[in-house]
Amino acid sequence: xxxxxxxxxxxxxxxxxxxxxxxxxxxxxxxxxxxxxxxxxxxxxxxxxxxxxxxxxxxxxxxxxxxxxxxxxxxxxxxxxxxxxxxxxxxxxxxxxxxxxxxxxxxxxxxxxxxxxxxxxxxxxxxxxxxxxxxxxxxxxxxxxxxxxxxxxxxxxxxxxxxxxxxxxxxxxxxxxxxxxxxxxxxxxxxxxxxxxxxxxxxxxxxxxxxxxxxxxxxxxxxxxxxxxxxxxxxxxxxxxxxx
Amino acid sequence: xxxxxxxxxxxxxxxxxxxxxxxxxxxxxxxxxxxxxxxxxxxxxxxxxxxxxxxxxxxxxxxxxxxxxxxxxxxxxxxxxxxxxxxxxxxxxxxxxxxxxxxxxxxxxxxxxxxxxxxxxxxxxxxxxxxxxxxxxxxxxxxxxxxxxxxxxxxxxxxxxxxxxxxxxxxxxxxxxxxxxxxxxxxxxxxxxxxxxxxxxxxxxxxxxxxxxxxxxxxxxxxxxxxxxxxxxxxxxxxxxxxx
Ligand SMILES: [Fe+2]
Ligand SMILES: [Fe+2]
Numbered sequence: 001x002x003x004x005x006x007x008x009x010x011x012x013x014x015x016x017x018x019x020x021x022x023x024x025x026x027x028x029x030x031x032x033x034x035x036x037x038x039x040x041x042x043x044x045x046x047x048x049x050x051x052x053x054x055x056x057x058x059x060x061x062x063x064x065x066x067x068x069x070x071x072x073x074x075x076x077x078x079x080x081x082x083x084x085x086x087x088x089x090x091x092x093x094x095x096x097x098x099x100x101x102x103x104x105x106x107x108x109x110x111x112x113x114x115x116x117x118x119x120x121x122x123x124x125x126x127x128x129x130x131x132x133x134x135x136x137x138x139x140x141x142x143x144x145x146x147x148x149x150x151x152x153x154x155x156x157x158x159x160x161x162x163x164x165x166x167x168x169x170x171x172x173x174x175x176x177x178x179x180x181x182x183x184x185x186x187x188x189x190x191x192x193x194x195x196x197x198x199x200x201x202x203x204x205x206x207x208x209x210x211x212x213x214x215x216x217x218x219x220x221x222x223x224x225x226x227x228x229x230x231x232x233x234x235x236x237x238x239x240x241x242x243x244x
Numbered sequence: 245x246x247x248x249x250x251x252x253x254x255x256x257x258x259x260x261x262x263x264x265x266x267x268x269x270x271x272x273x274x275x276x277x278x279x280x281x282x283x284x285x286x287x288x289x290x291x292x293x294x295x296x297x298x299x300x301x302x303x304x305x306x307x308x309x310x311x312x313x314x315x316x317x318x319x320x321x322x323x324x325x326x327x328x329x330x331x332x333x334x335x336x337x338x339x340x341x342x343x344x345x346x347x348x349x350x351x352x353x354x355x356x357x358x359x360x361x362x363x364x365x366x367x368x369x370x371x372x373x374x375x376x377x378x379x380x381x382x383x384x385x386x387x388x389x390x391x392x393x394x395x396x397x398x399x400x401x402x403x404x405x406x407x408x409x410x411x412x413x414x415x416x417x418x419x420x421x422x423x424x425x426x427x428x429x430x431x432x433x434x435x436x437x438x439x440x441x442x443x444x445x446x447x448x449x450x451x452x453x454x455x456x457x458x459x460x461x462x463x464x465x466x467x468x469x470x471x472x473x474x475x476x477x478x479x480x481x482x483x484x485x486x487x488x
Contacts, residue, residue, distance in 0.1 A: 012436070012437070013436050013437075014434050014435060014436065015259070015434035015435075015436065016434055017261075017434060043434060046433060046434065046435070050435075053442065053445070053446050054442070189290060190258050190259035190260055190261060190287060190290065191258060191259075191290070191294075192256070192257050192258065192259065192436065193256070193257075198297065198298070201297070202297045
């Protein structure tokens, strides 16, 4: 048996089945401060219970972008955890407590004591306000709907631009080290994570030239997301319909 | 940016939606040898494609037990990867290439060069042949249907015994270090992993006395698994119906 070590960092991936959304819980175990990325309103009870059982203090509910396929859990989580602030890109157009810009960082834990740091990288193209978040310490990147496993977000609504998305992925994500893990906002095939090297090598869209990529994205002929008419206005208000 | 490091170990959790089964792919990246735990026949194409894209050599297809809720992918994977051997507990009653006993190890990679080692721990109770697999190096345990996240496997068929299951979990799993991650064969709530400490503290069944546990398990009133009549005979033959 190995000697016991004290883990400093908690990472938990969670799945919402209806919209095939991944939610991520990260915590600094020295201070118990936590943040959650892309919570879904339908699974707020599960997530809140987990946060409470783990004894964590939820500081931030971060959205990678204004989602069209599910309602964010940020607003409901803020009700349950009054110290929790919602975070989203300044380009998103959504209401939030904190707006982040490309190059800024989100931190939980104490400076000087190996806190958990997320570097914000603007990755527009699926929407104008899409932000990816890099944890260098944990060699991972949360890509939202910009880069998916062997795919990418659609670009046919919400200010989508396949040209911008190609630039974002090539310059902001594929420039990360090969062994960084890729954690997307969705997967529809039961795959939970990938790596930068894998996507650079095997992503059927992103291994193509810019022109071919734009062509592929123009010909996807996707149907309208089921929940978009309900989700977009709600998500612009942090997942809460009404005044709060 | 941190300096690039060479990862030695690949770990990938995968999900099969119909039966809510988790499949695990582990590989030693020095030799590219890999093993898969609890593959599902419905997702063999996905898993085989991933194994090929990652350039891995599949050595073992390991089942934690004879599943009643899905057909194992072991047989189909053996057809695609002729060097792959099926592995199951000697108590399972199923056909396989290799039978493992409590205390034995399964290894991929070269001895002396930090191979990936799984320690076999017999954890009967859900079935007689249930085996859990511990990776000490990676501080994780694959618990099959013995210990689930905030739950455990049912004990009302396939030689199930709640008394045995209680002993297995308390003596073979809860004796592992608190920070070991728990990777079960199933979850129905979108939770992907847990830890020994979490289950010792928050599992609503296993935090009870033996008598209370037996009482709870006797009163679950579960319906018959949808696929059991097809799955059991197939899984006794490595997932292949017929001669091979
Ligand atoms: Fe989206
Ligand atoms: Fe089972």
